[in-house]
Amino acid sequence: MxxxxxxxxxxxxxxxxxxxxxxxxxxxxxxxxxxxxxxxxxxxxxxxxxxxxxxxxxPKPGKNRLHLDLVADGGQAAEVDRLIGLGARRADVGQTGAEGFVVLADPEDNEFCVLDGPPR
The missing domain is CATH 3.10.180.10 (2,3-Dihydroxybiphenyl 1,2-Dioxygenase, domain 1)
Structure with missing residues (x-):
């Protein structure tokens, strides 16, 4: 089961x-x-x-222990821009910039990722 x-x-x-x-x-x-x-x-x-x-x-006390990973239908960069336009912001959780994802936070600072393709 x-x-x-x-x-x-x-x-x-x-x-x-x-x-x-x-x-x-x-x-x-x-x-x-x-x-x-x-x-x-x-x-x-x-x-x-x-x-x-x-x-x-x-309010949220710290970094999320669980978060969503989103995959964009129209490309990662365009989706990041769209989400920022809706009220998200870029978030730094210690990533290096070489990852295949962008970390954002929603309007209440809940982190989530936008992947550059399907999860690997």
Missing amino acids: TAHVAQYTLDVTDLNLMAKFWSAALGYTASQGGDGNAKLYPPPGQAGPTVWLQSCGT
Whole structure:
């Protein structure tokens, strides 16, 4: 028996900001309930886990121990520019610049990577 990733959960302090950013970044549809949380769904027919944005009252304490690795449909550089335009910023977590990924942080400083192709 094995497990599979069904959902990625992210604690957030500004639900509206983060739902707007992540739904635009991933092309997902956001559904906010009355409980202060939101669920993001992939487009119909697209594989991928849902994303649960869970409201919390505290900011992120340090570097993420778990993060998303995104693969761009239209090329890494263009995707990095697009995500920065949505509100991401470049983040330094000790990378050398020779890696096959770019590290960004979302508007609440959660790190994620944009790969230059499929994971190796």
